Amino acid sequence: MTKTLPSVTVIGGGLAGTEATWQIAQAGVPVTLYEMRPIQKSPAHHTADLAELVCSNSFGAASSDRAAGLLHEELRRLQSVIISTADQHRVPAGGALAVDRGVFSQDLTQKLAEHPLVTFRREPLDQIPSEGITVLATGPLTTAALATELQQFTGLEYMSFFDAASPIIVGESINQDIAFLASRYDKGEAAYLNCPMDQAQYQAFRAALCEAEQAELKDFELETAKFFEGCLPIEELARRGEDTMRFGPLKPVGLFDARLGDFRAPENKGKRPYAVVQLRQEDKQGQLWNMVGFQTNLRWGEQKRVFRMIPGLENAEFVRMGVMHRNTFLNSPELLEATLQFKKRPTLLAAGQLIGTEGYTAAAAGGWLAGTNAARLAQGLTPLTLPETTMMGALFEFIHSASPKHFQPMPPNFGIIPPLAERVRSKKERYGVYRDRSLTDLEQWREESCRPAALV
Template identity: 55%
Template sequence: MSELKRVTVIGAGLAGSEAAWQIASQGVPVTLYEMRPATKTPAHHTNNFAELVCSNSLRANGLTNAVGVLKEEMRRMNSLILDCADRNAVPAGGALAVDRDGFSGDVTRMLKEHPLIDVRTEEVKEIPKDGIVVIATGPLTAPELSAQIQQLLGQEYFYFYDAAAPIVEKDSIDMSKVYLASRYDKGEAAYLNCPMTEEEFDRFYDALITAETAALKEFEKEQYFEGCMPIEVMASRGKQTVLFGPMKPVGLMNPHTGKLPHAVVQLRQDNAAGTLYNLVGFQTHLKWGEQKRVLSLIPGLENAEFVRYGVMHRNTFINSPKLLQPTYQTLIRDTLFFAGQMTGVEGYVESAASGLIAGLNAGRLARGLEPLVLPADTTLGSMAQYITTADFKHFQPMNANFGLFPPLEKRMRSKKDKNDAIANRALSQLARFKAEQLGYPAEPEAAEPEPVSD
C-alpha cells in the first residue's frame, strides 16, 4: 500500500484540534501547526490547544436543544472535543460546562501523543500551495496569514467583536446574599444567583452605562454577534434588554425572601474544583478598574476577588456562501479546507463540529475517496448547508438551532414534540449515513412522537 498523503492543519483551536484528530483517526499523517506560545494573541492565556477564551460552557446538553443534538451527533462521530469535554465536565444544570484547564490540557495531550500527528509550534505566514490544507486559525488569525487568505479569496473579511466574562474566586463571594439554584429548578442547582431589588438594579444599571470602556485598537466599526455581546452594549439598549436577557429573574425564586427578585446575576462554576465562578452573560470590555467598581455593586460581590477581568477581541469570518462547499472545501481549490468560527459557525461546539467535517473530508481526500456532505436533517449537515447557501450579501454567524433543519413531513402537537421529532430524525439520519457512507453497523431507529391527527 502506498504511503498516504500528509495533511496540513493550521491552528490548534477547537476546530483545528478536532480536524487533526479526525484525519489521524483515518490513518492519515497530519502536521498540526499552532503559533502559540511563540506568537501570542490578546485573548489566550495558556499554551494549550483548544483553549476556551470566552465562557467555559458548551451550552445545553439535552436533546431538547439543537446544540445538545449536535453534541450527541459528534459523540457518535468519535469527536475528540466531546470526549475531552465529557471527561472534564463540571456541574452546570442542564448544560455541559468544563474545567477549562483540564479540558484543554486533555486535548493537547491526546494530540501530542498521537503517533500520526506531528505538532509544530510556529506561525504559518503563507498558505501552502501544494497538498491538502485545513485552515482553522480562528477569529484571531495572525496578520500575515490573514492578508494571504484575503488575497487568495479575493474579498474582505467581515468582522465583529467578541467579549469574555470576568471570573471571581468563590471564597470571596458573600454567600449570605446569594443562593444556589437553576432556572425553574431544571437539572441540579448549579448556579449561584445574586438577587437584586429594583433600587439595587437601578444603581448598578446607571453605573454600568456610564462606565468607561477600554480603547479599541485598529477596529473600523463595531459589529457584535448577539450571542457574546458585551453587557455594557446590551445595557445601552435600555433596562429591559438586560432584564429580559442575562439578568432575567424568571424561574429563580429567592429562598431568603420567598419572592422573585427584580433582577438576578448568575454565577457559573468555572473549574472542577469549584473555586472559580464566571458571571454568566457578563462579557465586557470595560476598563479593569471600572469592572471592579461596577461589578462590586452586585449583591454578594461587594468584596469579590477577580482572577480574570473581562477582555474583548476581534473576530473575523469569511463569506462562506460565496467561498465554501458544504464539505468545507473552498470552491477555488478542492484541496483547501476552512474550519471553525472563521467559516461563520458561531459557538464552541459548532466550531469543533465544522472541524470534524473538514477533518473527515480532508482525510478521505488523502485516502483517494470522495468528500462527503452530511444529511441536511442532521445538525452537522444543517449548519454546513446554512453557511454555504445563506444570502452572501447579509451573511452573519449562526449557532446550531432547530430553525436550520428541513421541516418535518408531519405536524406535531407541540413545540416539544416537534423538537423531539427533529432530534430523533437527526440521530436516525446520522446512523443511516454512518452505515451507508462510513461502513458502521446499522442502528435501530428511535420512535418519533405521534403527529397531530387530521
C-alpha cells in the same frame, strides 16, 4: 505493498483544528498541526494549550432536544475527541455541558502530542501552503499576515464583529449569605450562584454600566464594529433600554431562593428578585465562577468598581477580567462547499468560527467534517456531505447556501433544519421529533457513507 498516504497540514490549534487533526490521524493519515502559541500570542488566549476555551467553560445546553445538545450527541456518535474529552472533564452546570477548562485543554494537548501520526509544530504559518491538502482553522483571531494572504486568495473582503469574554471570580470572595444556589425552574442540580437585585439596586447598577469607561480597542475602531447579537457586551445591553438586561442575562424568571420557602406563595411575592446575576461554576472544585452573560469591554478598574455593586459581589476577587477582541470570518456562501472545501481549491478546507459558525460545539463539528474530508482526499475517497436533517448538516448547508450579501455567523438552532413532514404544535415535542429524525438519519448515513475514513 502498503501505499504511503500524503500528509495533511492543519493550521490552528483551537477546537476546530484540534478536532480536525485528531480525525485525520485516527483515519490513518499523517498530519502536521501548526499552532503559533506560545511563539506568537493572541489578544484573547491565556495559555499555549490546544483547544483553549476563551470566552466560557460551557458548551451550551446538554439535553439532546436542544440545538446545542443535539450537536453534542451527533458528535459523540461520530467519535469526536472534543466532546468525549468534554464529557470526561465535565463540571456541574445545571442543564449545560461545562468543563474544567484547564484540565480539558491540557488533556487534548497531550492526546495529540502522543499520537504517532501527528507532528506538532509550534510556530506561526502565515502563508497557505501552495500544494497538498490543508485545513485552515485559524479561528476568529486569524493573524494579520494570514488574513492578507486569505484576502488575496479569495479576492473578497472580510467581515468582522466584536466578541467579548466574561470575568471569572474566586468562589470564596462571593457572599453566599446573599447569593443563593439554584438552577432555573429547578432544572438539573442547583449549579448556579444567583445574586438577586431589587429595583433600586438594578437601576443604580444599570446607570453605572452606561456611564463606565470602556477600554480602547487597539487594532480596530469601535464605531465600525458589528456586534454578534448572541454575545453582546453587558454595557451595550444596558444602553439598549432599561429592561433589556432583565429580559436577557439578568432575567429573574424561574429562579427562587430556597431559603425563602415556596417562591410561588403569595406571601413571598414581594421577595422575588427584580433581576438576577448568575454565576456558573468554572472548575470541578467550585473555586472559580464565571459571570454568565457579562462579556464586556469596560476598563479593568471600571469592571471591579461596577461589578462589585452587584449584591453578593461587594468583595469579589477577580482572577480574570473581561476582555474584548475582534472576530474575523469568511463570506462562506461565496467560498465554501457544504463539504467545507474551497470552491476555488478543493484541497483547501476550512473549519471553526472562521467559516461563520458560532459556538464551541459548532467549531468542533466543523473540525470533524473538515478533518474527515481531508483524510478522505488523502485516501482518494469522495468527500462527505452530512444529511441536512442533522444539526451538523443543516449548519454547514447554511454557511454554504445563505445569502452572501447578508451573511452573518450562525449558531446551531432548529430554525435551520428542514421542517417536519407533519406539523408538531408543541415546541418541546417538535424539538424531540427533530432530534429523533436527526439521530436516525445520522446512523443510516454513517453506515452508508462514513467508512472507512474516520470511523473504523
